[in-house]
Every structure is written in structure tokens, then in C-alpha cells.
Amino acid sequence: MSTINKSATQISSTILSNKRIGAYHQILLSIGDLASLCRPGNFVAIAVGDESSKMILRRAFAISRITHGSASGGAMELIVAPHGSGSRWICAQPEGSDIDIVAPLGKAFGIPTSPVNALLVGGGYGSAPLFGLAEVLKARGCRVDMLLGASTGSKIYAPLEGKRSASTLKIYTEDGSMGERGRVTAPISALIQRGTIDVIYSCGPMSMLRAISDLTEGTDVVHQCAVEESMACGIGICMTCVLPVKGEDGTISMLRSCIDGPVMDSSTVAWDLVGKTPPAVTL
Amino acid sequence: MKIDYEGFDFSTSLADASFPSPIFTASGCASSGKELAQFFDLSEIGAVVTKSVMNKPRHGRPTPRMAETPSGMLNSIGLQGPGIDYFLANDVPWLLNKGSRVIVSIAGETIDEYSVLARKIRAVQGISAIEVNISCPNVENRGMVFACQTDTAARAIDGVRKIIGGEIPIIAKLTPDVTDITSIASSVVDAGADALALINTVLGMVINLDTMRPHLGGKTGGLSGPAIRPVAVRAIYQVHSAMPQVPILGMGGVASGRDALELILAGASGISVGTASFGDPSAIPRIQRELHSLLLARGFKSLREAVGYAHRSIEEGS
Numbered sequence: 001m002s003t004i005n006k007s008a009t010q011i012s013s014t015i016l017s018n019k020r021i022g023a024y025h026q027i028l029l030s031i032g033d034l035a036s037l038c039r040p041g042n043f044v045a046i047a048v049g050d051e052s053s054k055m056i057l058r059r060a061f062a063i064s065r066i067t068h069g070s071a072s073g074g075a076m077e078l079i080v081a082p083h084g085s086g087s088r089w090i091c092a093q094p095e096g097s098d099i100d101i102v103a104p105l106g107k108a109f110g111i112p113t114s115p116v117n118a119l120l121v122g123g124g125y126g127s128a129p130l131f132g133l134a135e136v137l138k139a140r141g142c143r144v145d146m147l148l149g150a151s152t153g154s155k156i157y158a159p160l161e162g163k164r165s166a167s168t169l170k171i172y173t174e175d176g177s178m179g180e181r182g183r184v185t186a187p188i189s190a191l192i193q194r195g196t197i198d199v200i201y202s203c204g205p206m207s208m209l210r211a212i213s214d215l216t217e218g219t220d221v222v223h224q225c226a227v228e229e230s231m232a233c234g235i236g237i238c239m240t241c242v243l244p245v246k247g248e249d250g251t252i253s254m255l256r257s258c259i260d261g262p263v264m265d266s267s268t269v270a271w272d273l274v275g276k277t278p279p280a281v282t283l
Numbered sequence: 284m285k286i287d288y289e290g291f292d293f294s295t296s297l298a299d300a301s302f303p304s305p306i307f308t309a310s311g312c313a314s315s316g317k318e319l320a321q322f323f324d325l326s327e328i329g330a331v332v333t334k335s336v337m338n339k340p341r342h343g344r345p346t347p348r349m350a351e352t353p354s355g356m357l358n359s360i361g362l363q364g365p366g367i368d369y370f371l372a373n374d375v376p377w378l379l380n381k382g383s384r385v386i387v388s389i390a391g392e393t394i395d396e397y398s399v400l401a402r403k404i405r406a407v408q409g410i411s412a413i414e415v416n417i418s419c420p421n422v423e424n425r426g427m428v429f430a431c432q433t434d435t436a437a438r439a440i441d442g443v444r445k446i447i448g449g450e451i452p453i454i455a456k457l458t459p460d461v462t463d464i465t466s467i468a469s470s471v472v473d474a475g476a477d478a479l480a481l482i483n484t485v486l487g488m489v490i491n492l493d494t495m496r497p498h499l500g501g502k503t504g505g506l507s508g509p510a511i512r513p514v515a516v517r518a519i520y521q522v523h524s525a526m527p528q529v530p531i532l533g534m535g536g537v538a539s540g541r542d543a544l545e546l547i548l549a550g551a552s553g554i555s556v557g558t559a560s561f562g563d564p565s566a567i568p569r570i571q572r573e574l575h576s577l578l579l580a581r582g583f584k585s586l587r588e589a590v591g592y593a594h595r596s597i598e599e600g601s
Binding site for chain 2: 003005047055100229233240253276
């Protein structure tokens with residue numbers, strides 16, 4: 001088998017539940033044996049609309065959590081913001097309906113082999129995959145602290161059961177409607193200087209990922225971020241979701257965030273070239 | 284081939300190249316094959332048409348590179364790729380080793396680049412055909428697209444023919460963004476093209492209402508998907524009508540077996556499936572199965588009987 005998309009499978013999946021939580025929908029999908037292949041940071045690509053739909057492209061969502069067991073096998077949880085025509089369609093699907101999914105896709109978060117101090121930073125619904133990650137890290141003996149931010153309280157996703165896997169959880173909103181007023185990146189600099197963080201895991205808007213990257217640059221803190229670029233296919237054939245990434249020899253390559261990401265080492269991303277054309281390739 | 288076509292002759296040919304099935308990938312929509320291999324056996328489709336490759340490695344255009352549109356999408360990739368040397372050393376051997384038939388698509392910025400690419404391809408064994416993507420800006424002529432004028436289209440094809448003509452079929456890929464596609468088709472056939480690939484994407488633009496600027500990094504993009512299928516059917520019909528002896532690799536919005544059949548009836552001998560794979564990674568084998576059933580249901584004994592069937596006269600019956 002090919003090494004690209006090596007765990008990816010296309011299946012028809014039944015929606016087990018679809019609940020509104022604040023500004024988001026929590027959707028639970030029955031995925032059977034695929035559950036054992038999914039890792040925190042992986043994503044799923046979902047076909048939207050029916051046969052007569054004018055929407056021809058799949059929608060990509062970070063896998064929020066995986067649950068194993070029960071009679072029906074494994075399940076996948078997604079946190080979906082109904083902000084576009086495709087995500088609104090998914091959020092409108094009733095329990096019991098079947099949808100076409102391809103999963104698991106993409107590179108997962110790297111999990112340290114020995115216990116470390118991990119800081120998990122989530123922006124908006126970007127917090128969703130961090131709770132599954134926190135469980136895995138905690139099981140490895142890591143200390144897990146979590147910072148969540150959003151523009152307003154209804155856009156903070158922080159489920160009760162998820163909070164248990166973090167030692168501390170602080171919430172920031174720009175309008176001050178929940179937690180502290182301000183940006184989620186505000187306390188990071190002080191935390192790094194205190195020397196109590198080994199790894200930062202982040203998921204959220206690109207501006208947030210870049211801001212964290214600026215803070216970790218030149219420090220010993222490793223920063224793994226799950227990037228967000230619009231993609232047409234999710235499986236590496238459309239070449240639309242590329243990001244400029246620095247290789248070991250310093251050359252820039254336009255890497256697909258679906259296959260070489262979404263999780264990337266932020267120190268390798270050429271953030272100042274995102275959305276620009278890198279210098280011409282030299283042979 | 285593991286597929287049993289129940290005695291039906293599903294094979295096709297593009298000039299001297301033969302294929303067990305008429306369903307191919309479309310250049311630029313399957314990368315170089317590895318990504319789709321997880322979803323189906325690449326040896327069970329007609330051929331993999333690889334992403335248009337240029338002489339040197341290339342970054343392509345800035346993001347955003349994509350915008351979904353009603354029943355279609357715009358892309359603005361800008362021919363990102365590893366360059367021909369890497370491609371021939373790595374991707375082609377991998378595909379051939381998988382038992383896939385390979386059609387290599389090339390793109391150039393100068394007439395000379397097309398010749399250089401053809402020379403490098405000529406040195407590699409096992410390639411079924413060469414698709415010459417001439418829908419590229421000609422840097423030597425104010426960025427005018429080769430395929431938009433009869434003389435530059437012909438010169439690009441002539442550059443390839445001089446190197447590789449008669450060895451493997453040359454398929455000229457044309458843009459529908461011209462006043463008269465049959466005159467372009469005729470000029471490239473006169474210059475040595477053995478077959479035609481119709482159609483490339485249709486140039487379009489989306490303006491972002493938040494920024495109130497063109498959405499794509501490259502401003503314009505190529506429209507693909509079911510939205511352009513009628514344009515493809517028209518172009519194939521017109522060209523087949525003018526030059527029924529020239530085989531056509533048809534493409535443009537094919538998302539089902541019924542769509543593939545429509546292009547075949549218009550005159551296509553083979554079908555490339557592109558954007559449909561973005562929405563459904565197993566679209567190609569599905570379309571292949573659907574087309575086979577539809578042809579059987581209509582009483583055809585072979586694929587070849589159906590090619591251009593829409594052109595028959597009233598006297599030739601229903």
C-alpha cells in the first residue's frame with residue numbers, strides 16, 4: 001500500500017447524535033473499527049449535500065474525540081461551527097442519517113515518549129481536538145495545562161468531561177463575557193520564561209498559531225500547531241492547501257497541509273510567506 | 284486487469300496507445316497517483332494522467348488557491364511541481380511498478396521548454412502517451428496563452444513532435460477559452476498532434492465580499508466541475524464533427540457514468556475524471572462501473588461503437 005493516506009478509508013457513517021452546544025454542534029459519528037486508527041490531530045473529510053447538491057467538495061473537520069467500545073463499535077466526535085453552506089448542511093442532519101466520510105486523514109500530534117509539561121492552546125472550536133489530545137498526554141504521565149480563547153463566551157468549547165484531563169484550564173474572551181478579558185496568547189510569554197513548559201500544542205486560527213510561534217521562537221519550547229488552510233480534497237491531490245515550509249537546508253517548499261499537516265512544527269513554517277509566493281526554486 | 288467486463292469490449296485507444304478502459308485520471312487532479320492508490324487499484328483504470336510537469340521545480344501561486352462555486356470550483360495552483368527530473372526518476376517508476384498505464388502531462392513557458400521536456404521523456408521507457416498542456420502563458424510573447432492562437436499552439440506541438448513524434452502519441456490539451464476551438468484543433472493536428480484532450484478549465488474569478496478583492500491569490504482561476512460539462516460536450520462535439528478521425532480524450536465536469544457517456548457520445552474515445560475525485564476519492568472506479576452498465580443497457584457491444592454516436596444521421600436510425 002501507499003504510504004500517503006495509509007489509514008484513510010471511505011465509509012458511510014451513521015450520525016449517532018447531533019447536539020447544539022453554544023455556537024457549535026457536537027456531532028457523534030459511528031465509525032466502527034476506524035476508531036482504532038484515529039489519533040489526536042487527524043481530520044475527517046465529509047461529503048455534503050445530496051446528489052442534486054451544487055456543493056461538490058468535501059468539508060474537512062478536526063476529529064475532536066474518539067470513543068471505543070459499546071455494541072456499535074467506535075465513535076468519532078466532531079465540533080462543527082455552522083458558518084458556511086457545507087457546515088450548516090452537516091449541522092442540519094438528524095440523528096440516524098448516514099453521511100459519506102473519509103478518515104482518518106493528515107498527520108497527528110506527536111506524542112512524547114517520556115512525560116513532559118504540555119501547554120494546550122485552543123482558539124474557538126480549535127479547542128475541540130485538544131481534549132482528546134489531553135487525555136492521551138495525561139495517560140502518558142504528562143502535566144497538561146490548557147488555555148482556551150475566543151471572541152466571546154458562546155464560542156468557547158470546553159466540555160465538562162474534557163476539563164478533567166487538564167491540570168489547569170484558563171479561558172480568555174476578547175469581550176470579557178467568559179473568563180478573563182483578552183487574548184489567549186497573553187499569558188504564554190510569562191509561562192515560557194518561567195521554564196515550566198516543554199511543549200505547546202495549538203489549534204485555532206492561523207493568526208493565533210503565528211503569534212504563539214513568534215513567542216516560542218528562540219526558546220527551547222517545541223510548538224506543534226494544527227494549521228487551517230482551505231482545501232478541496234483533503235487527500236493530497238488538489239494542491240490548494242499548501243503552506244511554505246522550511247527544510248533542513250533552509251529551502252522553502254510548498255507543502256500540503258492535508259498530508260504534511262495539519263500538525264506541523266511551527267518553527268519550520270515560513271509564517272511571513274503564508275499567502276505569498278516564495279522565492280523561485282533554485283536547482 | 285481484474286475487472287470482468289462480461290464480454291463487453293471496454294478497451295479504447297488514443298492513436299497508437301491502447302488502454303483496457305476509457306476512464307483516466309485528469310492531469311492536475313491526481314497528483315502523481317500515490318494519493319489515490321489507497322482508495323483503488325491504479326492498474327484497474329485506463330491510465331493515470333499525471334499532473335502537468337515543467338522542466339524546473341516550481342512553487343506555484345500563493346494561497347488562497349481554491350474557491351468553491353455553484354457545481355464547480357476555481358483553482359489557481361500555478362503548476363506547482365517537483366520538475367521533470369525528479370518526476371521521471373521517482374513518480375513514473377512508482378506508477379509503472381504498480382501496473383498503471385501512464386500518460387505524462389507536460390507544461391512549458393517557452394517553445395523550447397516543451398522540446399526539452401519531450402527529450403527527457405523520450406529517454407524513459409514505459410510511458411503510454413504524452414499530454415501537452417499548452418494552456419500556459421508564453422513568457423516570450425507577453426504571457427499570451429499558447430493554446431489561444433493557432434500559430435503558437437502549433438509551434439509548441441511541433442517542438443514536441445520533432446523530438447518524440449511517431450514514438451508515443453502526442454495529445455494536445457486545449458482550452459475552451461477561444462473563439463473557434465476547431466481552428467486551434469486543426470492547427471495542432473497539422474503540427475503533429477495524434478490526439479486531442481478537450482477541455483482544460485475555463486478561466487474565471489471570484490470576488491471575496493469581505494475583502495472586496497479577488498479571492499484567489501492568483502486573482503483568476505480555472506473553473507472545473509459539473510458547471511463546465513456542457514462546455515466540454517459542445518467542444519468535443521464540434522471538434523469530432525470537424526475531425527472525426529482524430530481521437531479525443533474528453534474531460535470537463537464528469538462526475539458519473541452518465542456524464543462520461545455523454546462525452547463519449549459527443550465524440551470522446553477516453554474520459555479523464557478530475558474534480559470529481561476531490562469530492563469522492565473512489566469516483567474513478569465508480570464512474571467506470573456506471574459507464575460499463577450504461578453502455579450494456581443501451582445494447583452497445585463495445586465502447587468504440589458508442590464514440591461519437593450522437594453524430595449519426597437521422598437515416599442511421601434511433
